[in-house]
Amino acid sequence: MDFINIGLIAFPINFLLLLGAMLIGSFVAKRIGRRQNVDVEPLLWRVFIASLIAARLVFVIAYFDMYQNAPLSILNILDGGFSPAAGILAAVAGVIWYAWRVREKRRPLLLAALTGGAAWAVGAVAATAVFAVPVQMPQAELVRLDGSPVQFSSLVGKPMVVNLWATWCPPCIREMPVLRDAQKNNPEVIFVFANQGESADAIQKFLDREGLNLDNVLLDPRIELSSQTQSQGLPTTLFFDAKGALVDRRTGELSAATLAQRIEGIAPRDIDPQLQYERPEKKDEDSAVTHQ
Template sequence: MSSVNIGLVAFHINFLLLLGAMLIGSFVAKRIGRPRNIDVEPLLWRVFITSLVAARLVFVIAYFDMYKSAPWSILNILDGGFSPAAGILAAATGIIGYAWHVREGRRTLLLSALTGGAAWAVGVVAAAAVFAVPVQMPQAELVRLDGSAVQFGSLAGKPMVVNLWATWCPPCIREMPVLRDAQKNSPDVVFIFANQGESADVIQKFLDREGLILDNVLLDSRLELSSQTNSQGLPTTLFFDAKGALVDRRIGELSAATLAQRIEGITTRHIDP
């Protein structure tokens, strides 16, 4: 999955699909219910919001150790930390519960919910095809801070987390400590910090100023990784499995919890037969 730029703001495709499905469901509810003076649209929005809260709550509980040192970060839903299964279950339970109690509007409620759900499912399948990630890792020559060249593919062999960043990017700077700590605590994962288009001098001054000690800080002066992985916007973090396949990406700032979730994903693929 990827993002869609609307003006200067990048929206993740999952968010747009959910919002679109909800709007379609609301439209159907109005079209069917208006002639009979039945309004189930508030119920649909109530279920939608409740399912989002449930998806967030289950995710936070699963990764509570990552949040307890900074409880306020639980409210930062922009980190992308949600449990899809919990959200779907909560939405289905809510629709069934309301349909059971609201007899007069039951048909309208079920039809609008099913239409919205079908629209979401079709959107997910279509987006998976349109925004499909490349199968294999890109072929690019990067440069270390000391000026030596390194082939990107030579760093493979373990699961990889590749962060595309720049010193002028505020969310890149904010997530650096999270990535630094994960690099320190995940010896079985290779972390690469691929700076996009800046000089070694600018990068080194930034690292010194921020007090950051990172392994594998590389210069991608020609933006090859961004181009070959179709990554738009910074920061973008790419997740490769041990075989070199790009299996996930996160556009925007990572929290410790969302990073841990994705690292689990690529390390699990690594140990599966």
């Protein structure tokens, strides 16, 4: 689970960890700075903001070919596209720079930064333990648009991207073209569009209206995939390796760049030849899952 619900609002866990660490560091900066009659809190916030900018900038550069056709999407930080390594390096460099340049603020700045960094590290480890992604393959029976059943476990054998979505979900609709293009451009990965709880008729009308041509549009009438993978919001995209282990997830809208980043994490290297892969299609052409 990468989000946590507070009331009716879902917040990214990583965002809460960063904000919590920054607030702790800011508190320490205030306390120590007050004793020494110096104000280091603004420096700490400058470092924090600069590290976020660096993390975003490095990610955008790495996936620039996916942003260049829609440059304004670079500003959409809600797609989750950041380089953690770049952010950490920028934060360390910023703290060292200010500690060297402003000698009278060195001690409180270093103590505040170390405290905030330690809080973030402890929180990240705890979140990993508490909100660990389940590794077992979900045992769910899905349904094709024609009403015939397909076992989710029968898809094991290739890396797989499973999008949990609904026709009434605006971010689900917005990211559909991104997923459609990724399906065309990544034949080594199977994409499954598992609708959560809606009828085949409603789904078919939606696909027709949006002009979407997608393979593997399936129904999850009992919302089993959301339940078994502890997914609490839509859209949620699940990333399985070739052996069926759930290794990553994204709750919220994906951009082409953040989707590509996650696909790289499950891209096939040495797929076990003993693992059989079965597309969720019937033998005759008319009953294929592909939406024409």
